[in-house]
Amino acid sequence: MVECSDPMIEAKSLSKFYGPFIATRDVSFSVPQGEIAAFLGPNGAGKSTTMKLLTGFLTPSEGEARIGGFNMAEDRIKASELIGYLPENGPLYNEMTPQGLLKYIGQARGMSRETLKQRLDYVVQKCSLEDVWGKQIGKLSRGYRQRVGMAHALLHDPQVLILDEPTSGLDPNQTFQVRELIRELGKTKTILLSTHILSEVEAVCDRIILIDRGRIILDGNVEQMKGETGQMEDQFRKLTGTNVAG
Numbered sequence: 001m002v003e004c005s006d007p008m009i010e011a012k013s014l015s016k017f018y019g020p021f022i023a024t025r026d027v028s029f030s031v032p033q034g035e036i037a038a039f040l041g042p043n044g045a046g047k048s049t050t051m052k053l054l055t056g057f058l059t060p061s062e063g064e065a066r067i068g069g070f071n072m073a074e075d076r077i078k079a080s081e082l083i084g085y086l087p088e089n090g091p092l093y094n095e096m097t098p099q100g101l102l103k104y105i106g107q108a109r110g111m112s113r114e115t116l117k118q119r120l121d122y123v124v125q126k127c128s129l130e131d132v133w134g135k136q137i138g139k140l141s142r143g144y145r146q147r148v149g150m151a152h153a154l155l156h157d158p159q160v161l162i163l164d165e166p167t168s169g170l171d172p173n174q175t176f177q178v179r180e181l182i183r184e185l186g187k188t189k190t191i192l193l194s195t196h197i198l199s200e201v202e203a204v205c206d207r208i209i210l211i212d213r214g215r216i217i218l219d220g221n222v223e224q225m226k227g228e229t230g231q232m233e234d235q236f237r238k239l240t241g242t243n244v245a246g
């Protein structure tokens with residue numbers, strides 16, 4: 001367990017340019033230990049790009065990503081060990097089964113047999129994977145693939161979770177279950193999650209970071225996000241000038 005006086009998640013002036021196109025510009029925020037922060041913004045605002053920069057899947061054009069005080073560019077292995085990352089669409093190995101994939105990942109991470117068994121039991125139960133444990137991932141529904149991705153992110157019991165639309169593709173029962181799981185995990189972990197479901201934010205998050213066209217336009221609590229009308233959707237529309245994504 002890293003005891004860290006620095007923020008657990010820190011974006012410092014992160015910019016990502018694709019040729020002349022600016023995906024993110026000067027994105028700065030930090031999430032302290034034990035906080036659940038929502039990362040909101042319209043489609044194409046730069047949420048996934050920022051999450052990929054924070055997790056080291058993309059290299060920033062400018063700026064710095066820090067996890068648990070470790071600079072992702074300089075201490076990538078130490079920083080990565082602290083992170084569980086649920087990417088937007090996989091990557092999952094379609095020809096493997098959840099059982100095969102998660103065992104393989106646990107072994108690659110150097111887990112002992114006993115620890116791996118305990119962690120597999122935990123993620124199977126928490127992510128409700130019993131029914132699909134031996135099926136090919138490529139043949140699973142979107143919701144089940146999402147749950148395998150969540151199990152992948154949780155397997156090594158990381159201190160920091162970066163979850164890109166964790167409830168996307170889930171039915172209402174599963175959405176409720178994952179929300180409860182995130183709430184439970186938030187008691188001990190630091191979480192940054194992106195979502196388009198504003199009710200979810202109110203239900204689980206302490207903090208809201210809103211991005212639009214690559215720039216942070218609000219960083220505050222739920223009350224600040226509700227604004228004058230007391231409705232997050234109104235404030236979202238007002239600040240981003242677009243329709244609320246559903």
Ligand SMILES: Nc1ncnc2c1ncn2[C@@H]1O[C@H](COP(=O)(O)OP(=O)(O)OP(=O)(O)O)[C@@H](O)[C@H]1O
Nearest residue numbers: 018021022023041042043044045046047048049050
């Ligand atoms: N490899 C790339 N090359 C060029 N442009 C890219 C690339 N990857 C992302 N972009 C662009 O960067 C912008 C930000 O994309 P990003 O996926 O981060 O948005 P997002 O906020 O996660 O959107 P969504 O809510 O739709 O998932 C978009 O305009 C996207 O088209």
